[in-house]
Each structure stands twice: as C-alpha cells, then as structure tokens.
Amino acid sequence: GGLPEAPPPPPPPPQAPVRVGGNIKPPQKVKDVKPIYPAIAQSARVQGVVIIEATIGPNGRVQDARVLRSIPLLDQAALDAVKQWEFTPTLLNGVPVPVIMTVTVNFTLQ
Numbered sequence: 001g002g003l004p005e006a007p008p009p010p011p012p013p014p015q016a017p018v019r020v021g022g023n024i025k026p027p028q029k030v031k032d033v034k035p036i037y038p039a040i041a042q043s044a045r046v047q048g049v050v051i052i053e054a055t056i057g058p059n060g061r062v063q064d065a066r067v068l069r070s071i072p073l074l075d076q077a078a079l080d081a082v083k084q085w086e087f088t089p090t091l092l093n094g095v096p097v098p099v100i101m102t103v104t105v106n107f108t109l110q
Helices: 039-043 075-082
Strands: 029-031 048-056 062-069 090-092 095-097 099-107
Touching: 048 075, 062 075, 075 099
Parallel strands: none
Antiparallel strands: 048 062, 048 099, 090 095
C-alpha cells in the first residue's frame, strides 16, 4: 500500500511592509523626480510641504503613496512625483522587503 503523500508546504505569506525605524534603515533615493508645480497653485500663490506615506517595494520602486499632510492644490503633483522615485532595496536579514516611509515634497514659489 502507498502512504498518503504529505501535502505540499503552504507558500510563504507575502512579506508585509515594515516601517522604517530601529534596525530598518530608510532606503536611499536613487532616482528623484521633481514635482510639476501646478499653474493653478502658482497663480494662487500656494506653497508648502506635502507629506506622503510611501510604500516602497522590494525592488525599490514606489508601490503605493498616500497623502498624510495635504495641500489640496499640490497633492496630486506631489503623488505623481513620488510614484516615479526609485530607492535602493531595503534588506531585512539579507532579503529585500517592502518598507513604509514618510517622504516630504516641498513646493516653493520662485
């Protein structure tokens, strides 16, 4: 008689993003894209800092970005820029993992 085969081991769960801090070093930005200052914001003389929480994947690309501190006329431009940024992969125990970090985008009228 044949013994029942052991079920295959379950696949490892996808790595949940870890927050930067402690032994998790913030990744280094390797590709910076400056935001496009919206004309409507310039004419309204709106400036300031948009704070964004970005999730950076194991490959160093921004997978997700959401606004934490909003400047309504500038949020979309900030998100569009951040989503094009690229970072060095963050290693945890030698394995690239997704990380969550806070980034700031400055808009200053010239």
